[in-house]
Amino acid sequence: MNSFTSPPKDIFQNDADRTTDDGPRRAAVRNALHNYKAARTRTGATYTDWKAARSAASTIKHEAVNHLDKYLEEFERKFTARGGKVFWASNSQQAREYIVNLAKARNVRAIVKSKAMTGEEIHLNDALIAEGFGVVESDLGEFIQQLKGEAPYHFVFPCMHLRRDEISDLFHKELGTAKTNSPEELTMIARRVLRRTYVEADMGISGGNFIVADTGMISITENEGNARLTVGVPKIHVALIGIEKVVPRLGDLALLLPMLATAGTGQHLTGYNSMYGGPRQPGENDGPEEFHVVLLDNHRTRLLADPEQRDALHCIRCGACLNVCPIFKNIGGHTYGTTYQGPIGSVITPHFRGLQDWKHLSGASSLCGACTETCPVGIDIHHHLLHNRRNAAAEKPAPGEGLLWKAFTFLMRRPALYRLATRFAPLGSMLHPLIERSALDPMIAWTNTRDFPEAATKSFRQQFNAHQAAKASKNGGAK
Amino acid sequence: MTPTQGDRDAVLGRIREALRVPAPLKHPAERSAGGEPTTAHFREWLPPVGPSLDARFELFSRLSETLKSELIVCADMDEAAAQLIKIATEASWKTLGLHHGELTSALASRLPADLGRIFVDDGYDKNALEASDAGLTECELLVAQTGSVCVTGPSSGGRVLSVLPPHHVVIARRSQIVTDLSEAYASLAAKYRDNYPSMISFITGPSRTGDIERILVLGAHGPKRLTILLLP
Numbered sequence: 001m002n003s004f005t006s007p008p009k010d011i012f013q014n015d016a017d018r019t020t021d022d023g024p025r026r027a028a029v030r031n032a033l034h035n036y037k038a039a040r041t042r043t044g045a046t047y048t049d050w051k052a053a054r055s056a057a058s059t060i061k062h063e064a065v066n067h068l069d070k071y072l073e074e075f076e077r078k079f080t081a082r083g084g085k086v087f088w089a090s091n092s093q094q095a096r097e098y099i100v101n102l103a104k105a106r107n108v109r110a111i112v113k114s115k116a117m118t119g120e121e122i123h124l125n126d127a128l129i130a131e132g133f134g135v136v137e138s139d140l141g142e143f144i145q146q147l148k149g150e151a152p153y154h155f156v157f158p159c160m161h162l163r164r165d166e167i168s169d170l171f172h173k174e175l176g177t178a179k180t181n182s183p184e185e186l187t188m189i190a191r192r193v194l195r196r197t198y199v200e201a202d203m204g205i206s207g208g209n210f211i212v213a214d215t216g217m218i219s220i221t222e223n224e225g226n227a228r229l230t231v232g233v234p235k236i237h238v239a240l241i242g243i244e245k246v247v248p249r250l251g252d253l254a255l256l257l258p259m260l261a262t263a264g265t266g267q268h269l270t271g272y273n274s275m276y277g278g279p280r281q282p283g284e285n286d287g288p289e290e291f292h293v294v295l296l297d298n299h300r301t302r303l304l305a306d307p308e309q310r311d312a313l314h315c316i317r318c319g320a321c322l323n324v325c326p327i328f329k330n331i332g333g334h335t336y337g338t339t340y341q342g343p344i345g346s347v348i349t350p351h352f353r354g355l356q357d358w359k360h361l362s363g364a365s366s367l368c369g370a371c372t373e374t375c376p377v378g379i380d381i382h383h384h385l386l387h388n389r390r391n392a393a394a395e396k397p398a399p400g401e402g403l404l405w406k407a408f409t410f411l412m413r414r415p416a417l418y419r420l421a422t423r424f425a426p427l428g429s430m431l432h433p434l435i436e437r438s439a440l441d442p443m444i445a446w447t448n449t450r451d452f453p454e455a456a457t458k459s460f461r462q463q464f465n466a467h468q469a470a471k472a473s474k475n476g477g478a479k
Numbered sequence: 480m481t482p483t484q485g486d487r488d489a490v491l492g493r494i495r496e497a498l499r500v501p502a503p504l505k506h507p508a509e510r511s512a513g514g515e516p517t518t519a520h521f522r523e524w525l526p527p528v529g530p531s532l533d534a535r536f537e538l539f540s541r542l543s544e545t546l547k548s549e550l551i552v553c554a555d556m557d558e559a560a561a562q563l564i565k566i567a568t569e570a571s572w573k574t575l576g577l578h579h580g581e582l583t584s585a586l587a588s589r590l591p592a593d594l595g596r597i598f599v600d601d602g603y604d605k606n607a608l609e610a611s612d613a614g615l616t617e618c619e620l621l622v623a624q625t626g627s628v629c630v631t632g633p634s635s636g637g638r639v640l641s642v643l644p645p646h647h648v649v650i651a652r653r654s655q656i657v658t659d660l661s662e663a664y665a666s667l668a669a670k671y672r673d674n675y676p677s678m679i680s681f682i683t684g685p686s687r688t689g690d691i692e693r694i695l696v697l698g699a700h701g702p703k704r705l706t707i708l709l710l711p
Contacts, residue, residue: 028692035693046526052508053524059508066502069494082677090486098485140699141690157690164691183691187699194700198643199605215675225642225686225701232638232678233605243490250668254660255521257681258625268526268542269625269660271687272642272701274680281677285578285599285637297490305497311505378506 008337009360015335016364025161029332032160036323039266047262057259058378061314064213064246068304071213071246072295078216082278085292092122095294099124099205099238100131102292106236108133108203112194114220114227115139116207117155117317118240118296121339124205135205136197138226140190147174153333155340156264156319161332194226204230204288208241209260209316211293215250216277218293221260223271231276237288239276243295244304244313250275256316263376264318303351309384312347314377321371321381327364336361343371347384350392359392425455521661528623528658535623535656542626546684547697549706556582559650559708560589563615566706567594570646572612576603578636580617582650582710587615599636605643614644614702618651619679620666621707624659627683628707631667632676641682647702652710 006014019025044050064071076086089095095118103111111133119125125146128135137146141158145151147170152158159167167186171177177189206227210219218239220227231237247256253275261267280287303313322328322342333341338349338361346361362385371381411418432452435441443452458466480486508520528538543550553559563586567575574595577583587596597603597611608614616635618628628649630641641647657663660681667679686701697703 032693035689047524048527049524053521055506056508056520056524058506059504062502062504066498068498069491072494073491086484088485088487088490090480090489094480094486138700139690140688144690157693159690160693162691167691183694184696186691187688187696191698191700195609198700199609217675217679223686224688224699226699228638228642228680229700232642243494251661251664254664255525257660258525265689267683269627269681269683271683271685272680273683274678277675277677279677281632284632284677285603285640287632287638287677294485295490297486297493301490301493301497304494305500307500307502310502380505 008357011337012335012360012364015337016331019332019335020330025332026330028163029161030329032157033323033329036266040262040320040323041266043262043266043268046268053255053259054376054378057255057376058311058314060247060252060256061316061377062311064248065244065304065310065313067248068243068246071248072211072243074213075211075216075246078214079278079293080216082216082281083291084216084278085290087292087294089294089296089298092296092298095122095240095296095298096124096127098294099240100127100133102236102238103128103133103203104131106203106290108236110197110201111135111203111205112197112201112230112234113137113142113205114207114222114230115142115158116205116240117152117339118207118242119205120152121298122240122296124240136194136201138194138197138224138230139222140187140224140226143190143194144170147171151334151339153341154319154322155317155345156322161334198229198233201230201234203236203238204234205238205240206230208239208245208293210253210256211241211246211295212250212253212275213246213248215275217250217275219253219257219273219275221257221270221273223265223267225272228272228274231274232287235288236290236292237279238292238294240294240296242300243297244300244315259376260316260318263320263374299352303348306351308387309347309351311379312344312351312381312384314379315344315348316377317344318376320374320376324370324374326366326368326370331364343381343385344379347379347381347388350388355388355392356396359388362386362388362392419459419461422459426457429455522659525659526624532653532656535658536653538623539621539626539656542623543684543707546626547705548626548684549704550709551706552709554711556585556710557589559710560586562708563648564590566648567591567613570612574607574611575613575615576608576611576636576640576644577615578617578640580634580636582617582652583615583636586650586708599640605639608639608643611644613646613648614640614642615648615650616641618649618655619670620663621651621656622658622660622663622681623656625681625683627681628705629663629667629679629681631679634676638678641680642686642701645698645702646704646706647682647685648706648708650708650710 125135137143144159153161168179208218209221257273261270279291328342338345350358365385369382576597619634620629685697685705686699688699
C-alpha cells in the first residue's frame with residue numbers, strides 16, 4: 001500500500017488527500033463517533049465533580065511517573081515474590097526476543113492474544129509468525145483487522161471504519177461463513193471461531209492498562225471477556241506493558257477505572273476490569289503456571305527526560321482525544337501511520353520514532369484544544385503539539401526560512417520601501433494566473449487546494465485617506 | 480543484559496537520569512492532610528450513591544437493568560432454587576459448572592439430580608467446562624456505583640468459571656452490596672491483607688462488544704447472560 005522508501009510526511013500527505021475524499025468512509029466514522037459522544041456526555045454528567053476527579057487522576061499519574069523507578073521496583077519485588085517473572089526491555093528487539101525465546105523454550109504450539117497496543121508497537125505478531133507460531137487476536141476488532149491484514153484504525157476501536165457489509169464479506173472470504181447484515185450474527189461467528197482457541201492455546205499474550213505497585217499486580221480493562229479467557233486458560237501468560245503504566249496504590253484504580261471507562265467508551269465501568277497478581281497460587285483452582293510481565297521502555301525514557309512534555313506519559317489510552325479530534329474525524333486512523341493515532345499519538349510519536357520524521361503530525365492540528373479539554377488525566381495535548389513544532393524548528397530550521405524572515409523584517413522596518421512594494425502587488429496578481437498551479441508557481445502548496453486572494457488595486461492607506469476626504473467634503477457641504 | 484531480568488539496570492538508569500529534572504504538577508488535586516489524594520475524596524467526585532443499604536440496592540438494581548444483567552430478588556434459598564430451575568428448564572441446561580461454597584452448595588443441593596455438575600474445585604477438564612451451559616458462583620461483593628459483581632479466585636471458583644460458560648449465575652446476599660470501588664478495595668484489603676488472590680475481577684454486565692459500527696452486542700466471548708440471584 002505505502003512505499004517504504006517515501007518519507008512519513010509524504011505518505012501522510014497522500015493518505016490524507018485520499019481519505020478526505022472518501023465521503024462514505026468519513027460518514028461511517030462520523031456515525032461511530034456520534035454514538036460515542038452521546039454515551040460519554042450522558043455518563044460524564046452523572047459525576048458529582050468531573051473536574052476535581054480529573055485533577056486527582058492527574059495527580060496520581062504525576063506522582064507515579066515522577067517516581068517511576070521507585071514504583072517499578074516495588075511492583076517487581078511484590079510480583080516476583082508471588083512467583084511472577086519480570087523482564088525489562090530497553091527496546092522492541094529485546095522484548096520480541098524474550099517472548100519468542102520463551103515460546104520456543106516451552107514448545108508452545110498455539111498462542112491466543114488479547115488486545116495490546118504494545119504488541120503492535122513492537123510488531124510482535126510478525127516476529128512470532130516468522131518463527132512458525134500461530135497467533136490469534138481475540139478482541140473482536142483486532143480479530144477483524146488481523147483477518148483483513150490491516151493495522152488497527154483506532155487504538156480503542158480497531159475497526160471503527162468498517163461497515164457491517166464489509167465485515168460480512170471479509171468473514172465470507174476468510175472463514176467461509178454465510179453473508180449477514182446483523183452485527184450480532186457477525187459477533188457470534190467470531191465467538192464460535194475463537195472459543196476453541198482459548199482452550200487449545202498453550203500461551204496467552206496480553207497488554208495491561210495499569211501496573212499496580214503496592215500489591216504487585218497488573219490491571220486489564222476490556223468489554224468482551226477475551227482477556228479474562230486469555231489470562232485464565234492457557235498455561236503460560238505474558239503481559240507486555242509500557243513502563244509508564246504504573247500507579248502507586250491498588251486503591252487508585254477506584255478513581256482511574258471509572259474515568260477510563262467514561263472517557264473511553266461512555267460506560268460507568270468497562271465490562272471486565274481484572275487485576276492479576278502472578279501465576280496460579282497454592283490452593284487456587286486454576287490460572288497459568290507461569291506469568292511473565294515484560295516492561296517495555298522503547299524510548300519512553302526519552303519522553304520522560306523532557307520535563308515539559310513528561311505529562312504525556314500520564315496517558316491512560318482511553319482514546320477520548322481521537323474521538324473529539326476534527327483532524328482524526330476527517331483523515332482517519334490509518335493516515336497517521338503510527339501505532340498510537342490521533343492527538344496523543346502526534347505528541348508522543350516524534351519522541352518514540354524521531355522528531356524530524358514525525359514532526360508533520362504536530363502540524364496536522366487545528367489547535368482547537370478539544371483534545372486537552374476531554375483528556376481525563378489533564379494532559380496539555382495541544383500545547384505539546386506546539387512544543388513539538390517549536391523543538392523541530394529549533395533543531396533543524398526550514399531551509400531559507402531564516403532568510404525570508406530577515407527580508408520581511410528589513411521591509412517592514414522601512415515604510416517607504418514597504419509602500420513601494422505594495423504598488424507592485426496588483427501587478428503580481430495580474431501575472432500570477434499565468435503560472436498558477438504549475439511547477440513554477442511559488443504558492444503551489446496553497447493554490448493546489450485553495451484560490452489565492454487577489455491583491456487590492458489600492459492599498460488600505462489609500463482607501464482610508466480617500467474615505468476620510470470624502471467624509472470631510474460631505475460634512476463640509478451639509479454645514 | 481541478563482536473560483532473566485533483561486536490561487533492568489539500563490532501563491532504571493535512564494529513568495533516574497531523566498527524573499533528575501523535576502516536572503511541574505499542572506493540575507494539583509485537593510489534598511488530604513497526609514499529602515495524597517484519599518479514597519474518601521474520590522467519593523465526593525464520582526457519581527453519587529445514597530448512604531443506606533436500600534439506596535445502594537436501588538442504584539445497583541437500576542444499573543443492572545441498563546447493563547442488561549438479570550437481577551432476581553429472592554426471599555430465600557428455596558425461591559432462588561426455583562428461579563434457577565426455571566431458567567435451566569427454559570434453556571434446556573444439561574451441565575452446570577460450579578464451586579463448593581456456602582451459598583452455591585446449598586443451591587446445588589436443591590437442583591434436579593439429572594442436571595450434570597462440574598465442581599471446579601475438584602479439578603476440571605477445560606473442554607468439558609467450555610461445553611457446559613452455565614457457571615454458578617458466589618462473589619466477593621457487589622458494587623452499587625457501577626452495577627458490578629466482584630469475583631476473585633477464592634470466592635468464585637477460580638479464574639475461569641465466571642467467564643468460560645455462556646451463562647454466569649451469581650448467588651449473593653443483599654448485604655454484600657457496597658457503595659463504590661473504593662469501598663470494594665478497602666474491603667478486599669481488610670480481608671486478604673498481604674495475601675491477595677491472584678485474580679480480582681469487577682464484572683459489569685454480560686460480555687459485550689461495540690466493535691461493529693458501535694452497535695451493542697452481548698456475549699462477545701464471555702457469558703451472553705449474567706444472572707444475579709439476590710438473597711436477603
